[in-house]
Amino acid sequence: MPDETEVPGPPPASQLLIGLARLGQAVRMDARRNAGPHTLSPLQADIVALLGDSRAPLRQGEIVETLASTAPTVSDAVKALRRKELVETTPDPADARALRLALTAAGRTEAARLSEVSRTLEGAVAALAPEDLAAMLRGTVTLMRELQDRRAIPISRMCLTCRFFVPDAHPAGTGRPHHCAFVDAPFGDAELRVACPDHEARD
Ligand code: SF4
Structure with a gap:
């Protein structure tokens, strides 16, 4: 059935x-x-x-x-x-x-x-509602990283490939679980960056 x-x-x-x-x-x-x-x-x-x-x-x-x-x-x-x-x-x-x-x-x-x-x-x-914006940004950076790994698009200066990015460093309930070691501050999915002038590539 x-x-x-x-x-x-x-x-x-x-x-x-x-x-x-x-x-x-x-x-x-x-x-x-x-x-x-x-x-x-x-x-x-x-x-x-x-x-x-x-x-x-x-x-x-x-x-x-x-x-x-x-x-x-x-x-x-x-x-x-x-x-x-x-x-x-x-x-x-x-x-x-x-x-x-x-x-x-x-x-x-x-x-x-x-x-x-x-x-x-x-x-x-x-x-877009704020939670939809955050979810779309999270999905977009995930897709961008996958496509970069497959050499389908050029490398972007984004958080997910940055040596200063510490994902899930803070409790999820705060709404700002990630940490940027460059500015030493927590941030949430809605603040993920895809073109950051302070980006430094991970080894
Ligand atoms: S320096 Fe820029 S790209 Fe790197 S984690 Fe901080 S905000 Fe993201």
Whole structure:
């Protein structure tokens, strides 16, 4: 006898993947609409945002690796950003023959503009109940770590791969069970970070 409480239908995992694909589409469409005064392509916007988040100038190879792109594609985007006077080169103190990339003053202004979450996406996220937001963030970082382990996406500077992250260091009932040893403070699932400038990779 089939279990009558079972609802027939496609497996939840496939529905989750379809949902994630739709969300990715919404973010990409939003990025295209948000080209801004310098008509940035999505890759150019990613490079400006990456340099804006970085504490130090980056080598072009580091940008290629972080964005999981290719050297020629990033090279073309960097040339366009230099023409737009958003990015400049600085000498690499570790290698006299190498150069690193940094934002100009106009590039920093553009990075600040890009860091503002669009009203559409912010409004959608605001509709989530706090416990749903925390659960989605926990699920998202778990999926990201699995995909990173499978080399399907580039490594992110997130808590789960950070040497300062101590999971479940505090009683669960506090709502802030994890500990960040960098700031020496407890935090909960809703405060997990996926792009933290203070991240240092675990060995
Ligand atoms: S330093 Fe940043 S990434 Fe590392 S545990 Fe603290 S908040 Fe998370």
